[in-house]
Amino acid sequence: MEELILQLKQEIIKVLNLEDVKPETIADDAPLFGDGLGLDSIDALELIVLMEKTYGIKLEDPARGREIFKSIRVMAEYIHANRRK
Amino acid sequence: MPQSIKRYSYITDRLALVDGKTLPVAAAEATEEGNFLTLLYRSLGIDYPKFFKMDSLSKLGFLASELILKDESPRFTPREDVAVVCLNRSSSLSTDVQHQASIQHEDSCYPSPSVFVYTLPNIVAGEIAIRNKLLGETSFYVCREWSAQLLLRMASLSFCDACTRAVLAAWVERFDGVSEAFMMLVERDGLSGIPFSAEHVEMLYQNTKTQNT
Amino acid sequence: MPRKAAITGIGVVSALGAGREPTLAALREGRTGIAPVRYLKTSHTEFLVGEVKLSDEEMTRALRIPESQATTRTSLMGMVAVREALAHARLQRKSGLRIALVSGTTVGGMDKSEQYYLDFLAGDTQNAYISTHSCGACTEMIADYFGIFSRVQTISTACSSAANAIMLGAMLVEEGRVDVAVAGGSECLTKFHLNGFNTLMILDRGQCKPFDARRAGLNLGEGAAYLVLEAEDALGGRGVEPLCRISGYANTCDAYHQTASSPNGDGAYLSMAKALEAAQLTPQDISYINAHGTGTENNDLSEGQAIQRLFCGGIPPVSSTKSFTGHATSAAGGVEAVISTLALQHSFIPANLNFAQPMPELSFTPAAGGDSPAPLRHVLSNSFGFGGNDTSLIFSKI
Numbered sequence: 168m169e170e171l172i173l174q175l176k177q178e179i180i181k182v183l184n185l186e187d188v189k190p191e192t193i194a195d196d197a198p199l200f201g202d203g204l205g206l207d208s209i210d211a212l213e214l215i216v217l218m219e220k221t222y223g224i225k226l227e228d229p230a231r232g233r234e235i236f237k238s239i240r241v242m243a244e245y246i247h248a249n250r251r252k
Numbered sequence: 253m254p255q256s257i258k259r260y261s262y263i264t265d266r267l268a269l270v271d272g273k274t275l276p277v278a279a280a281e282a283t284e285e286g287n288f289l290t291l292l293y294r295s296l297g298i299d300y301p302k303f304f305k306m307d308s309l310s311k312l313g314f315l316a317s318e319l320i321l322k323d324e325s326p327r328f329t330p331r332e333d334v335a336v337v338c339l340n341r342s343s344s345l346s347t348d349v350q351h352q353a354s355i356q357h358e359d360s361c362y363p364s365p366s367v368f369v370y371t372l373p374n375i376v377a378g379e380i381a382i383r384n385k386l387l388g389e390t391s392f393y394v395c396r397e398w399s400a401q402l403l404l405r406m407a408s409l410s411f412c413d414a415c416t417r418a419v420l421a422a423w424v425e426r427f428d429g430v431s432e433a434f435m436m437l438v439e440r441d442g443l444s445g446i447p448f449s450a451e452h453v454e455m456l457y458q459n460t461k462t463q464n465t
Numbered sequence: 466m467p468r469k470a471a472i473t474g475i476g477v478v479s480a481l482g483a484g485r486e487p488t489l490a491a492l493r494e495g496r497t498g499i500a501p502v503r504y505l506k507t508s509h510t511e512f513l514v515g516e517v518k519l520s521d522e523e524m525t526r527a528l529r530i531p532e533s534q535a536t537t538r539t540s541l542m543g544m545v546a547v548r549e550a551l552a553h554a555r556l557q558r559k560s561g562l563r564i565a566l567v568s569g570t571t572v573g574g575m576d577k578s579e580q581y582y583l584d585f586l587a588g589d590t591q592n593a594y595i596s597t598h599s600c601g602a603c604t605e606m607i608a609d610y611f612g613i614f615s616r617v618q619t620i621s622t623a624c625s626s627a628a629n630a631i632m633l634g635a636m637l638v639e640e641g642r643v644d645v646a647v648a649g650g651s652e653c654l655t656k657f658h659l660n661g662f663n664t665l666m667i668l669d670r671g672q673c674k675p676f677d678a679r680r681a682g683l684n685l686g687e688g689a690a691y692l693v694l695e696a697e698d699a700l701g702g703r704g705v706e707p708l709c710r711i712s713g714y715a716n717t718c719d720a721y722h723q724t725a726s727s728p729n730g731d732g733a734y735l736s737m738a739k740a741l742e743a744a745q746l747t748p749q750d751i752s753y754i755n756a757h758g759t760g761t762e763n764n765d766l767s768e769g770q771a772i773q774r775l776f777c778g779g780i781p782p783v784s785s786t787k788s789f790t791g792h793a794t795s796a797a798g799g800v801e802a803v804i805s806t807l808a809l810q811h812s813f814i815p816a817n818l819n820f821a822q823p824m825p826e827l828s829f830t831p832a833a834g835g836d837s838p839a840p841l842r843h844v845l846s847n848s849f850g851f852g853g854n855d856t857s858l859i860f861s862k863i
Contacts, residue, residue: 183366186290186304205301208725208763212365212666220362229666325817333733336718343600343621348575348657354616355660358508369851370721372571374622378852381718387735390718390854391629394600394621409636413715415739 223251256442261319265431307370316435333417336377336391336411342427400454470635471707474554476546479688480515515686515791535593537574538653540606542689554693562644565616567695569650573600577624623850628798641767649691649799673760675785676831678822683759687790690799712857712861713744732855740857752841757786782832788818798848805844
């Protein structure tokens with residue numbers, strides 16, 4: 168799990184162009200949206216693409232993303248349980 | 253009182269100028285265009301992480317506006333009386349190509365929402381408006397080539413709205429290895445002494461351009 | 466009163482058909498044009514679309530264009546609509562007038578580009594469709610077909626493009642820079658933006674449901690629509706009757722997000738308020754609002770809030786005719802300007818189809834449609850584009 172969390176942080180930094188953010192500065196349980204990393208609706212959609220492209224998980228309902236992208240840990244747990252790649 | 257040009261900026265993939273003066277950006281370190289824009293962003297001391305999410309057309313326009321507005325005061329208070337008018341030749345083609353590549357092959361079709369957003373040229377005007385809270389008119393025109401006359405004509409139209417006091421008027425072009433932004437802050441009752449006329453716009457543009465090529 | 470632009474002709478092609486008559490009939494009968502994909506070559510057949518039910522070949526033949534000539538769907542639809550508008554306004558080829566063509570498009574010739582892109586990558590650099598790709602080229606093809614325009618201009622501001630073209634056309638006429646402006650927009654469906662909107666997850670798989678609590682996104686559409694605009698005080702010389710006038714317009718920026726509208730609809734509020742001001746009207750003067758109403762969660766809430774705030778003294782009938790035509794993106798403002806003109810002329814309120822469940826956030830529900838008890842006087846039409854580009858146009862009876 169820890170490995171997946173770190174990998175996920177690196178991927179998120181890359182696909183969301185978080186130029187000045189380092190993996191170690193993202194807390195595993197901190198909220199991704201809202202104040203946290205300042206992500207917006209487009210970033211949420213980009214995370215949905217990331218889940219499909221890298222882990223083979225297809226989210227049909229963007230509203231589901233709100234629960235899954237709560238924090239890095241929640242996201243990693245979801246990927247761990249549902250990944251096809 | 254005639255409209256006048258208060259300040260103007262010029263950016264390519266190697267240099268940046270304000271009012272005809274080159275900015276001391278460590279150009280030697282810049283090996284590619286994206287790299288230079290990032291260096292310029294850093295040298296201006298801007299803290300706006302959204303910059304890194306923009307496509308290169310928006311980065312160009314955004315930085316051109318920062319060069320012009322950084323010393324304006326007050327900044328970031330909502331303004332209904334400032335318009336943003338942009339022109340270019342290649343529309344959003346540099347990003348269109350990226351989006352197209354992502355949907356070219358059915359077996360690996362992963363279009364990126366954040367790339368698709370920038371397949372619209374007017375997003376650059378929107379980015380400038382978002383950063384500076386400009387609620388006035390925003391517009392984007394695509395034309396065959398640089399034209400001082402057309403830029404003047406389109407920016408002048410924004411002044412038809414009696415409420416408009418200033419216009420950020422720009423040429424923002426990015427495609428096929430060419431990056432060029434030329435932006436002016438035009439004021440309705442300005443005191444800068446540079447009249448907003450086709451001759452002056454052409455002169456400022458040509459002088460800045462030839463001086464540095 | 467300052468000089469205003471009168472509308473003397475309209476032309477339209479959309480999912481509702483080619484021409485103002487079929488458009489009017491479909492609107493009055495509550496018949497949508499949104500259907501499964503038939504013409505666009507895409508694997509995304511799960512989405513419903515508002516296609517123009519004419520193939521490129523059919524339009525080419527109808528326009529008597531040689532088959533060997535390179536054209537795009539955007540330019541063909543544009544020619545069909547401009548031709549109708551010019552005939553409606555009885556504008557002759559040798560009129561001696563200074564006529565401008567102002568056209569909005571964002572997708573331009575992308576349909577042909579995606580058809581030939583692989584050939585191009587494989588080295589086919591002589592392909593005739595390379596030069597038809599750009600937005601400007603599509604407008605120029607329309608202009609060349611008629612050969613009457615002394616000024617040709619393309620506006621590309623996403624889904625408000627055609628509305629902005631109409632605004633610019635009205636300005637050119639009011640300022641006397643041209644005698645006539647033919648203004649509107651044209652946009653064909655492409656895989657390029659169908660995929661793009663899909664990745665933004667704002668496409669409804671069923672019929673779109675604007676201003677409904679169950680709304681789940683938009684249906685993409687396509688089409689072209691143009692208005693012929695001329696100065697009211699110059700109409701006598703030509704002996705034509707105006708259909709209505711453009712009494713006000715405004716473009717503002719929401720300055721909130723690249724694609725999302727602000728929660729309170731600040732940009733939308735401002736564009737409507739400024740258009741009313743320009744028309745010297747109060748909110749109470751508006752008889753009908755043709756909303757942008759895409760059917761996405763975000764737009765309808767934001768636009769609804771703005772309408773609620775501005776029309777707090779009484780909200781006129783509101784409907785989104787995108788439930789008939791789909792969202793014709795850059796052409797939408799043109800199609801809806803034509804619909805607004807038809808509504809004014811025939812004093813009816815176009816329906817907001819597929820509505821069943823009110824939005825809890827809004828105090829109003831969209832109009833069911835039908836004949837208006839009192840003649841319509843002023844119609845407000847909204848068109849909002851990505852980039853926070855918000856435009857409102859007001860059409861008034863003369």
